[in-house]
Amino acid sequence: MSAISDAPALPPDLATRPLRASDSAEVFEVIAAQERHDIGTVEIEEEDLIAEWQRPSYDIEASTVAVLEQADGRERIVAYAELMGHDRYDAAVHPDVRGRGIGTWLAAWARDLARSRGASVVGMPVPEGSPGDRLLEGLGYRVRWTSWVLRLPAGQTIEERPLPEGYALRVATEDDREQVWHVLEDAFLEWSEREKQSLDDFAAEVWLRPGFEPWQLQVAAGPNGAIAGAVFSTMAEGNGAKETYVARIAVHKDHRNRGLAQSLLVAAFESGREHGAVSSCLSTDSRTGALTLYEKVGMVTDSVWVNRAVDL
Known part of the structure; x- marks a missing residue:
């Protein structure tokens, strides 16, 4: 694959620089404009960017690029990209400046x-059939996996399942946090090919995320008091109304097939409604095998994303 020096040059009226933490609002607006244009909803929140950028291991200056143009006497960010980990990046181009080779340059x-x-492959998620999807396909990127954003239809709830004897649902305490980290990370690493996230990085994206409230992190405790499962949700307001988004949910392998995941999901969505949410959603991908579980409890697919990647 070509390096930057072999890619089409950016138009001369555009400049580049690394991102700064203070750019989060402007980058959010670029991503939101792209999502609104391509899928009709905004799935990103500015707090997502802040949480990711504040991870202790993340070097924002070394891992990001902003594309800027002059407008009304000031520079504004019109596109960006960031390498999020070893083999995954994110990028967005404002719809107003598409067709100028920016996406190709960012790739x-x-x-x-x-x-x-040292990566041997790199990829990013894009809405299926979107301009970004078509661009990457044209550049030779293959589909690594498929993701779905699912929502509960308006007015619908998930049927509650009684907890097995000896189990209890509750809001996580500070003393639970290290166990929650292990349960969620270890479960995700059963199908995700990456290093285990450090506790400090995990904390930056969960209980240190801007706006975090204790009710957003709930656990299922087992008969011996150990954490058997956990769910972390956020409150989004990007589409004109509050919505509960389940960002992470998992059950320890020793406690599966007992209905704990459904109980945690019900608890997260109910708590969201109690705090003003009028809808509920989550995302899952083809590596987890969880799509049918969410469909069985009444959730429906709202948008489909593909992770397109290329060998380096």
Whole structure:
């Protein structure tokens, strides 16, 4: 694959620089404009960016690029990209500046940076059939896996399942947090090919995320008091109304097939409604095998995403 020097040059009226933490609001607006244009809803929140950028292991200056243009006497960010980990990047181009080679340049930037860090493959999620999907397909990127954003239809709830004897649902305490980290991370690593996230990085994205409230992290405790499962949800307001988004949910392998995941999901969505949410959603992908579980409890697919990747 080509390096940046072999990619089409950016138009001369555009400049680049690394992102700064203070750019979160402007980058959010670029991503939101792209999502609104491509799928009709906004799935990103500014708090998502802040949480990811504040991870102790993340070097924002070394891992990001902003594309800027002059407008009304000031520079504004019109596109960006960031290498999120060893083999995954995110990028967005404002719909107003599409067709100028920016997306192609950003893809080359991401390939070059990932290659320099020893990656053998790199990819990013894009809405299926979107301009970004078509661009990456044209550049030779293959589909690694498929993801779905699912929502509960308006007015619908998930049927409650009684907890097995000896189990209890409750809001996580500070003393639970290290166990929650292990349960969620270990479960995700059963199908995700990456290193285990450090406790400090995990904390930055969960209980140190801007706006975090204790009710957003709930656990299922087992008969011996150990954490058997956990769910972390956020409150989104990107589409004009509050919505509960389940960001992470998992059950320890020793406690599965007992209905704990459904009980945790019910608890998260009910808590969200108690705090003003009028809808509920989550996302899952083809590596987890969980799509049928969510469909069985009444959730329906709202948008489909593909993770497109290329060998380096």
